[in-house]
Amino acid sequence: MIRRILFLTTLLFSVCFLKANIVILNGLSHNHKVENGQVYKGRISIENISNQPQSVKLFLQDFTYQADGSINYTAPNTNIKTNTNWIKLNTNLISLKAKEKTEIFYEITVPKQITDSGSYWSVVIVEPVENIKPSNEKQGINITSVVRYAIQIITDVDSEKAKPDLKFESVKIEKEEGKQILKIAIANKGNLYCKPTATVEIYNKKNGEKLGTFSSLTMGLLPQTSKSFLIDISKMPSDKYNAVLIATDEEENAFAINVELEVKND
Known part of the structure; x- marks a missing residue:
């Protein structure tokens, strides 16, 4: 770092x-x-x-x-x-x-x-x-x-004998340099260092059709710390969506949560 x-x-x-x-x-x-x-x-x-x-x-x-x-x-x-x-x-x-x-x-x-x-x-x-x-x-x-x-x-x-325990602390969309960036704050509440990747699966709210999957860079996360994982979702048009957030570490332990996203490109 x-x-x-x-x-x-x-x-x-x-x-x-x-x-x-x-x-x-x-x-x-x-x-x-x-x-x-x-x-x-x-x-x-x-x-x-x-x-x-x-x-x-x-x-x-x-x-x-x-x-x-x-x-x-x-x-x-x-x-x-x-x-x-x-x-x-x-x-x-x-x-x-x-x-x-x-x-x-x-x-x-x-x-x-x-x-x-x-x-x-x-x-x-x-x-x-x-x-x-x-x-x-x-x-x-x-x-x-x-x-x-x-x-x-x-x-x-x-x-x-130890393990990470990843928790989603906050989710927000911010515009940076003309791009729509999904910022996912993830905390490691466990007792073991890990290297998670954040992924978002985005779905149509009306019919449930999967519209896209986007991922962040992989970053190390120490116990009792948190980081903001950034995902570019600029390809998604302005609308409201259902989404699944997934944090997966290098041992393929997965942590997920359902959220609603509103993308505003104007």
Whole structure:
């Protein structure tokens, strides 16, 4: 998952630039099936894509997110399902030459007695270290905003004993960039991380004829979090319809609900 943090200044004549000098090469979500008392290893691959040397710091945080778009990054051990104490990074600061690639290694030591099965998680924040440099051309200073990455480290303990429980929280249609977008807020009330896809089957209200099936992108959903799944239904003409919403995870567990939709294309 990527979060852009803009550090703003109120000084007159200040200038703000957004840079992404580094990229993560092996994904923003690392999932491990683990057992009590065992040790597991992982890696984070980083590349400096700029033409200048770049220092990068790494640290652990807890986090959660909700369908309204809010993302909360908090100190380690503030989430009851945190695994921050299980994870040890081999370094917290690296220096990369221009165009250089490297790997950061981490070790997960699972406690010997975890009584609650399910997913435990945290994120490794990967953040370029930027210098604030005086400006010779204008009053004030130039502040360079940086792109930092939050890499999920998810550990599933006794996953065969746990399961997701998907609930539909809200359904609405909004027009975005000339398209009719069905927004379905889905929450995972269970105790296991999953990767659901939302699908809508649309039917004629008068005769029950099936008129179309549309699906969202697949997204990961942690326990006790929610996300908004977006489905383009612009092909449907203005009218009122019956519909079935279906959330299906990678294990083919399906959760469904009947709704009425009103599409307004004018």
